[in-house]
Amino acid sequence: MSSTDRHRLIAQAVADSGSATVPHLAELTGASEMTIRRDLDVLAAQGVLERFRGGARTLLLRGEEPPWSLRVHEGLEAKRRIAAEVSRLIADGETVVVDSGTTCLEVARLLHGRPVTVMPLSLQAIQALSDAPAPTALLVPGGRPRTGEGALTGPLTLASLAALRFDTAVLGCCGLSAAEGMTAYDLDDAAVKHAIVASARRIVAAADGSKLGRTAHAYVGASSLVDQLVTDGSAPADEVAALEEAGTVVTTA
């Protein structure tokens, strides 16, 4: 078993019952107690759980977004397929702003080396593009990165977006439905997405099926502001139909 698999198993077990002891987790995973302790330290540093003497308790509130480290590896192929489709929609020479989030990170990775100008809104995506060869032009927005997430937000980010105009925006979203529009997990993020929408001529949303029909806490705008949606096979058909009805072109990767 790989260490990330074990991490996921531990996080799951702790989240399910609220807490777990070191010996229990050692038996569950087949690893030694020392390894479990080291894993718990890592997960605690990621904000997934909280250590106490002898074990750990969960910090994940139901309904809240799970931390970045757990989301990256989840449904990677689906994200890659969606990202590939999004990348196909972007022509050489365009200027593109890429939102934060795990799906958008994959999009950024695919733009590596292509002759486009990219402004990514997360530290992870900036890092992925920082060693890109000549044809790719990187633009860094200002902002405060959210811990773990790496998503840039705040006045500096809004100012950077306001100072520029883009051909295409690649938006990730936490929730998207024809009825409730696009939603994000918190207001800061929603403000950034709003600024992105205002700065780009074409809005492409990248969202796996689980995001469709869902509604998160912070409202970004009506679904009609999305020109094109790229999703995967798990998208609910009725929601897709409703979005198409509202004027969004939907592509299934």
Added chain:
Amino acid sequence: MSSTDRHRLIAQAVADSGSATVPHLAELTGASEMTIRRDLDVLAAQGVLERFRGGARTLLLRGEEPPWSLRVHEGLEAKRRIAAEVSRLIADGETVVVDSGTTCLEVARLLHGRPVTVMPLSLQAIQALSDAPAPTALLVPGGRPRTGEGALTGPLTLASLAALRFDTAVLGCCGLSAAEGMTAYDLDDAAVKHAIVASARRIVAAADGSKLGRTAHAYVGASSLVDQLVTDGSAPADEVAALEEAGTVVTTA
């Protein structure tokens, strides 16, 4: 011999005689020709040299700044000592802006985990601080990173600096002398340094001895704008005396 040592040896040999053949470099380093070819590919990608069939020729113009990849490992201990001294000058709770450059990168590394607010002006430093735990607050400036260097410059950078005020600025410089003031390698960089100076109450310059008494191409300002200079034992005594005369507090690490 480590691979970076060999890279440096190759870069040196090619720079010295303008060009070198693969067999010659293989004999010089004791490595196989295949390894030399792979090394040359790496160095070519870094912009250090240019491949031609059978060997490589240098791309380093005399007087021009050598590329980042060659500077990082040069005089590392001296840089670390200087950085440690700079770090000692920064109190907990301060807001700090850290310039680009290899010495400043070491300063950023030492601020990792300390209870300070930091805005680094290079991608490398941002990366070094991106996983910093809670007490450290990271602020990302906007800008266009220079390839290889990672130094952020341009209007977005200037705007980010103009929007903020800092307790302390840590400046790296290419040249510093009492007579000629502080100089940078190019105008964009000089403009950024100028903005840094305008946004910080206290200016700390970090420069090893080789920078003192030297003058680069782009003028930043008089040496008197530096409140405190941290340098090392290799600094020329007369230059240090002249800077102290002009009002700069000089510390030797």
Added chain:
DNA sequence: ACCGTAACGAACATTTTTGATGTTTGGAAG
């Protein structure tokens, strides 16, 4: 334009290095 030689790069084998894991032991927390 053709051909021979030398250089190149892909593929594989081998070595070195690095990172992860397990074990032991002294010390700290409850």
Added chain:
DNA sequence: CTTCCAAACATCAAAAATGTTCGTTACGGT
């Protein structure tokens, strides 16, 4: 006083670097 923890060391596996071989490609001479 018992249990848990973390540092130190040993061990193992994965990954990277390096060397070797061989088919292919580019250059120079004719």
